[in-house]
Each structure stands twice: as C-alpha cells, then as structure tokens.
Amino acid sequence: MIIRRERADDRPELLAVVQAAFADPGEAKLVRGLFASREYLPGLSLVAESVRGEILGYVITTRAWIGGQESLGLGPLAVQPEYQRQGVGLALMEASIAEANAMGESTLVLLGSTDYFPRFGFVPADSLGIVPPDPSWGSHFMALALASHQPGSHGVFKYAAPFTSR
Numbered sequence: 001m002i003i004r005r006e007r008a009d010d011r012p013e014l015l016a017v018v019q020a021a022f023a024d025p026g027e028a029k030l031v032r033g034l035f036a037s038r039e040y041l042p043g044l045s046l047v048a049e050s051v052r053g054e055i056l057g058y059v060i061t062t063r064a065w066i067g068g069q070e071s072l073g074l075g076p077l078a079v080q081p082e083y084q085r086q087g088v089g090l091a092l093m094e095a096s097i098a099e100a101n102a103m104g105e106s107t108l109v110l111l112g113s114t115d116y117f118p119r120f121g122f123v124p125a126d127s128l129g130i131v132p133p134d135p136s137w138g139s140h141f142m143a144l145a146l147a148s149h150q151p152g153s154h155g156v157f158k159y160a161a162p163f164t165s166r
C-alpha cells in the first residue's frame with residue numbers, strides 16, 4: 001500500500017469509497033463540496049492505494065480557522081469496508097499529520113471517535129483553548145498541536161464553508 005496525493009481522475013473511485021464507508025450519503029456530498037471550495041489544499045487530499053492500484057481509503061484535510069488564525073480541519077476519513085482494521089486509516093492519519101507538520105501548520109482539528117483518534121495524539125480541543133461552534137460536539141471535538149503550534153492561538157473553530165452549508 002502507498003499513500004499519495006489524490007489526482008483528479010481518482011475522484012469517482014474515492015467518492016465511492018467514502019460512500020461505502022459511511023451510511024450517511026452526506027459525507028460524499030461534503031467531499032465533493034470540499035473539492036470545489038477555496039479551502040481545498042491539494043497536499044492534504046490523500047488516497048491509500050493497493051499494489052494493484054485499487055483505492056482502499058481516503059482522507060481530506062482543509063483550511064479552517066481558530067479565532068482569526070489559520071488552522072486545519074481533518075475529515076472525512078474513510079476506508080473501504082472490506083479493508084478496515086488493517087492499518088489503512090492509521091497510514092492515512094500518519095501521512096496527514098506528517099504533511100501538515102511539513103507545511104508548517106499549527107493545529108489539526110477534527111470531530112470523530114474518542115476511541116480512535118487519541119492514538120494519534122489528539123486531545124479534547126477545549127484543553128487547547130479551541131471552542132467548538134456547536135457545544136453538542138463535546139469530547140468528540142479534538143485537536144492535535146503540530147510542531148509549529150502557537151500556544152496563544154485559541155478561540156472559536158470554523159470549518160471550511162462546505163461543512164456549514166450542508
């Protein structure tokens with residue numbers, strides 16, 4: 001398996017992976033919206049590809065903000081159901097974190113399972129002073145301080161526009 005940047009001709013196949021991984025069809029719609037958005041970052045739209053060239057998983061991270069400062073929002077993350085629990089999600093997460101660090105980014109934020117994401121170093125976002133726009137997100141709202149993290153960067157988190165217009 002390799003992790004590489006998404007190419008434009010991957011999109012039908014990777015959208016099918018997102019569709020298969022989530023019961024909610026809104027997640028594939030969200031990814032299509034993110035492709036078309038100003039917050040799309042080509043270096044952080046990553047596919048996991050098998051040696052046979054099949055797309056096993058996909059993750060996208062887009063521009064977001066904490067207060068007025070730039071940060072990153074990760075998600076959706078999706079692994080083709082028959083390939084789940086074989087390390088594909090782990091490889092996509094590690095590649096996203098490495099690339100975000102290489103880009104000199106400060107903070108990676110997501111909404112997700114408290115059983116899965118803490119293994120990558122994510123902590124409750126409020127412990128870093130990051131306020132969710134929706135208080136019901138609770139402990140599922142998590143953040144990872146990257147190498148260039150500024151301890152003073154706190155405030156209300158804002159995802160890329162397609163997250164709020166769906």
Ligand SMILES: CC(C)(COP(=O)(O)OP(=O)(O)OC[C@H]1O[C@@H](n2cnc3c(N)ncnc32)[C@H](O)[C@@H]1OP(=O)(O)O)[C@@H](O)C(=O)NCCC(=O)NCCS
Pocket residue numbers: 021022075076077078079080083084085086087088089090091111112113115116
């Ligand atoms: C969640 C998901 C991305 C994980 O990827 P994966 O390749 O299956 O997981 P990995 O092989 O990297 O890691 C396996 C571990 O994750 C755990 N795990 C897998 N899916 C999980 C989930 N939905 N919630 C919590 N833990 C999960 C497994 O129990 C396993 O834990 P263990 O190592 O302690 O046994 C994948 O299962 C998926 O696409 N699920 C459906 C879509 C989804 O829920 N995406 C996350 C949205 S935030």
